[in-house]
Every structure is written in C-alpha cells, then in structure tokens.
Amino acid sequence: MSITGEEPLSAEIIVVTSGKGGVGKTTTSASLATGLAMAGKKVAVIDFDVGLRNLDLIMGCERRVVYDFVNVVHGEATIKQALIKDKRHDNLFVLAASQTRDKDALTQEGVEKVLDGLSKEGFDYIVCDSPAGIEKGAHLAMYFADHAVVVVNPEVSSVRDSDRILGLLSSKTRRAERGEGPITQHLLLTRYNPARVALGEMLSVKDVEEILGILVVGVIPESENVLAASNAGVPVILDENSNAGQAYRDTVARILGEDRPLRFTEVAKKGFLQRVFGG
Numbered sequence: 360m361s362i363t364g365e366e367p368l369s370a371e372i373i374v375v376t377s378g379k380g381g382v383g384k385t386t387t388s389a390s391l392a393t394g395l396a397m398a399g400k401k402v403a404v405i406d407f408d409v410g411l412r413n414l415d416l417i418m419g420c421e422r423r424v425v426y427d428f429v430n431v432v433h434g435e436a437t438i439k440q441a442l443i444k445d446k447r448h449d450n451l452f453v454l455a456a457s458q459t460r461d462k463d464a465l466t467q468e469g470v471e472k473v474l475d476g477l478s479k480e481g482f483d484y485i486v487c488d489s490p491a492g493i494e495k496g497a498h499l500a501m502y503f504a505d506h507a508v509v510v511v512n513p514e515v516s517s518v519r520d521s522d523r524i525l526g527l528l529s530s531k532t533r534r535a536e537r538g539e540g541p542i543t544q545h546l547l548l549t550r551y552n553p554a555r556v557a558l559g560e561m562l563s564v565k566d567v568e569e570i571l572g573i574l575v576v577g578v579i580p581e582s583e584n585v586l587a588a589s590n591a592g593v594p595v596i597l598d599e600n601s602n603a604g605q606a607y608r609d610t611v612a613r614i615l616g617e618d619r620p621l622r623f624t625e626v627a628k629k630g631f632l633q634r635v636f637g638g
Contacts, residue, residue, distance in 0.1 A: 378520025
C-alpha cells in the first residue's frame with residue numbers, strides 16, 4: 360500500500376538523473392518521453408527542477424503553462440488542469456515546474472499523490488526530469504522510480520558524480536526501503552566524440568561502463584543539432600537526419616526491450632573521394 364493508503368502505482372516511472380548539471384538531462388527527458396509516445400505509449404513527463412523551469416522550453420510549450428507541478432501538489436489545480444498536451448503527439452503530456460516557488464514546495468506525499476493520479480489516468484510511462492545533484496528535488500524525483508537513466512558525459516568529474524547517484528539509487532528509493540532490490544539502472548552517455556576518445560581526451564564507452572559497473576543504454580554523439588533543436592522547442596529525437604536524434608531513437612528502442620547495436624561510437628572512416636581530395 361502507498362503512503363496515502365491506496366493501491367501501488369501501475370505506470371512505469373523512469374527518473375532521468377545525474378550527479379552533475381549541464382550534461383543533457385532535460386534534453387534526454389524530452390527525447391525519451393517523445394520517443395515512448397512515438398512508440399504508442401501514453402506518457403507524462405514531469406519537470407522536478409522547481410525554480411529553474413526548462414523542460415517546457417525544450418518541449419516547445421512554455422507559452423501554454425497555466426498551472427504547474429507545485430500547484431497540483433498543493434491542491435491549487437487538478438492534474439488535468441496542469442497537464443499540457445504535446446502539439447505533435449496526442450498521447451504525450453508535460454507537467455511543468457514552478458518558477459516562483461522553492462524546492463521545499465515539493466513533499467513526498469504530494470509527489471506520490473501526483474504520480475498516483477497520473478497512473479489512474481492510464482499513463483503507461485511517467486518520465487521524471489530530475490534536478491542535478493543529491494538535494495531534495497533529486498531525491499523526490501528518484502524515490503518512486505522503477506527505472507533510472509543516469510546521464511553522464513565521458514569525463515572524469517561527470518563519471519565520479521554519477522557514481523554517487525548510483526549509490527543513492529541503490530539505497531534511497533522506495534523499492535530499496537521495502538527490500539525489493541535496487542531499481543533498474545541504465546547509463547546514457549551524452550556528448551560523445553569518438554575522435555577525442557581516440558586522442559585520449561575523453562573516456563571511452565568501455566571506460567565509463569567499467570568505472571561505474573553498469574552498461575550503457577545509449578550513446579548520444581556530440582552534435583550541434585541538440586542545441587538547435589532545444590532552442591527551437593523541438594526534442595532532438597524528432598530530427599531524423601541528425602546522429603543525435605537517431606541515437607535517442609535507438610535508446611528508446613532498447614528501453615522498450617529491442618536489441619540494437621550502438622552507433623556513432625567509432626571515428627567515421629573517410630570515403631574514397633574524401634581520401635583522394637582531402638575532404
């Protein structure tokens with residue numbers, strides 16, 4: 360039974376988290392939620408970063424925010440009033456963070472009430488876009504999760520900070536407290552540049568997996584398309600022509616159980632004309 364005495368949640372809850380800010384968490388949350396919706400799932404994506412609202416910008420719905428996550432937690436609005444339906448997918452909804460409250464506005468009971476409510480509305484997946492680090496908002500974002508996608512850049516400081524998050528995921532979630540074992544953990548490697556890896560300027564996929572002890576679910580290549588898509592309010596997964604968009608599509612397919620090889624992890628070989636003419 361839940362804190363509120365109701366039946367446990369039935370929606371699959373995915374937390375997108377990291378130990379360090381600026382690694383691409385919100386970009387990832389937007390693309391994973393969109394990809395799951397493209398696969399026919401009913402999806403809600405929630406911005407837990409109270410005070411620093413960004414998810415609505417990347418999803419392109421910032422002008423449509425009337426009520427936010429905190430309003431629902433405090434009973435100032437219903438879930439249906441606060442959810443914003445994505446313009447591109449009828450089965451995708453955004454719950455924005457508040458820009459005017461502080462992080463103490465969220466409570467464990469309030470978050471559970473919202474997640475329960477979404478589950479009762481028939482959502483298949485709830486994606487929780489966590490703030491960086493180990494403070495209260497990050498703890499609440501991961502507490503009820505069934506799965507975690509830990510976003511990490513291929514650099515030592517990002518990997519070290521992610522190791523702390525993996526420890527929390529193993530011990531500070533509801534599943535862990537109930538003795539049900541750790542939640543499913545996946546690594547998502549972002550801003551990967553095979554040429555810099557080859558020069559020893561970045562950690563390789565294998566390096567990161569060995570240091571953290573879990574496997575990657577996706578490798579997102581360094582790409583200007585990511586920033587361009589974010590600025591345009593379009594999740595980069597919708598950019599079929601970009602390597603980053605294709606890599607996010609592969610990641611969603613793996614989360615849904617499909618077996619796909621990793622791409623964009625090797626230095627691209629030059630074609631014949633490029634070798635001849637120095638392209």
